[in-house]
Amino acid sequence: MRKLILLTSTLLLFASISNAQRGKRYRHEAWFGLGATSMLTELGGGAEEAQDLFFDFNGKASRYALAGGYRYKLNEVLSGRINLAYAQLHGSDALSKDLFRQSRNIIVSTPVFELTTVGELYFIREKFTNRYKVTGIRGALGSSLSAYVVGGVGAFYYNPRGSYNGNRYSLRPMRTEGQGFAGREDIYSRFSVCIPMGIGAKFSLSKNLSLSFEYDFRFTFTDYLDDTSASYYDPTEIANANGGIGTEKGDAAAYFSNPRIRVGDVYVGGTDPSGSSQQRGDRTTNDTYMFAIIGLNYKFVSKKSNRPKF
Numbered sequence: 001m002r003k004l005i006l007l008t009s010t011l012l013l014f015a016s017i018s019n020a021q022r023g024k025r026y027r028h029e030a031w032f033g034l035g036a037t038s039m040l041t042e043l044g045g046g047a048e049e050a051q052d053l054f055f056d057f058n059g060k061a062s063r064y065a066l067a068g069g070y071r072y073k074l075n076e077v078l079s080g081r082i083n084l085a086y087a088q089l090h091g092s093d094a095l096s097k098d099l100f101r102q103s104r105n106i107i108v109s110t111p112v113f114e115l116t117t118v119g120e121l122y123f124i125r126e127k128f129t130n131r132y133k134v135t136g137i138r139g140a141l142g143s144s145l146s147a148y149v150v151g152g153v154g155a156f157y158y159n160p161r162g163s164y165n166g167n168r169y170s171l172r173p174m175r176t177e178g179q180g181f182a183g184r185e186d187i188y189s190r191f192s193v194c195i196p197m198g199i200g201a202k203f204s205l206s207k208n209l210s211l212s213f214e215y216d217f218r219f220t221f222t223d224y225l226d227d228t229s230a231s232y233y234d235p236t237e238i239a240n241a242n243g244g245i246g247t248e249k250g251d252a253a254a255y256f257s258n259p260r261i262r263v264g265d266v267y268v269g270g271t272d273p274s275g276s277s278q279q280r281g282d283r284t285t286n287d288t289y290m291f292a293i294i295g296l297n298y299k300f301v302s303k304k305s306n307r308p309k310f
Contacts, residue, residue: 025302029071031212033295037065040288041226042281043091043106060095063088063109065291071120079120079148087112089158089289091226103266104280105259108160108171108226112289114218116154116196122146126202144204150216151197157190160227164252171227174242174253177280178233181241185230192222202297212295220286228281232258232269 044058069083089110093101126146160171178184198216205211223229235254239245242253260269269278 026207026299027073027302028300029073029297030068030300031071031295031297032068033212033214033293034064034066035291035293036062037087037089037289037291038062039089039091039110039225040290041091041223042228043093043108043226044095044101058095061090061092063090065293067291067293067295071297073126076125077122079122081118081120081150081152083114083116083118083154085112085114085116085291087114087289087291089225099263099266100268103260103263103268105261106226106228107259108162108228110158110160110225112156112158112225114154114156114194116152116194118150118152118154118196120148120150120200122148124148124201127204145201146204147199147201149199150214152195154194154196154218156192156194156218156220158192158222158225159190160225162227162252162256164255165248167248167252169249169252169256171256172224174249174256175238176227176233176253176257177230178238178257181233181237184233188222188224188229192220194218194220198291208299208301210297210299212293212297214291214293214295216291216293218289218291220288223281223283223286225287225289226281227256229283230279230281231277232280233277 038059038061044061065085065087067083067085069081071079071081073079089112090108091110092107093104094107096102124145124147127144161168162171163169172187172190175181175187179187196216196218198214200212200214202210202212235257236245238257239247239250239254243250245251245254258269260267269280
């Protein structure tokens, strides 16, 4: 029995050292993935008033995302990664069951180009070989599955767009909430910073290939992914700043500033009896978007040998 325990321990130790050495040959990895994305903003959502994070999620607003990048494995539990991504975000009050949102009737699509750098911390370590499996003993060597948490920082470009009479318009230049007008805040930037945080898993297919699934939130520093943040502004002034009433662009700008419709007895937007502008968005919280990506990962094998030289 003691010999069996000693033999088993020796095999596990040798396999662990071998796995660590072999891992140095697999430090470099490229990946590409596709999946779904959704933004959590003032628009759309569920049956209730706007809520934070996934409590306001509406799957009908999900769109596609493409991503890829480079991974460098620092050791058995830590990796660094650089990512490029493109996402087509979408938000629509028509998808909500809340009557006030339906009446507000804002519909926005926002393409996003993103660059992030993140770190991966593996709580189930990645295995590089199936060679040393010991029957009846579970552990990192007995599974092709690895899992990790991820976090980092990134920057992205976004451009909210809307449709009017079959034509697509960028909404930022139209200043749909009176940005830049007297008494209003400045026009927002199309560039912002995000903090990606999430969890992922990888499944080895061979010594070079693996499949991965990753789910991330992007916490941003902007409230204008959906071009909606503050309160309504006089649509006539907005139209005049975009060519005037009666012009295609002027009429489109006036519409985007307040596209409200009547839903039952609900008809939101405009001004209240005192003449003050009513709330259009919620400027107390920034917008968030998320990715769910299935990826294919390829390891580049170093030709450097770790065998001892004699």
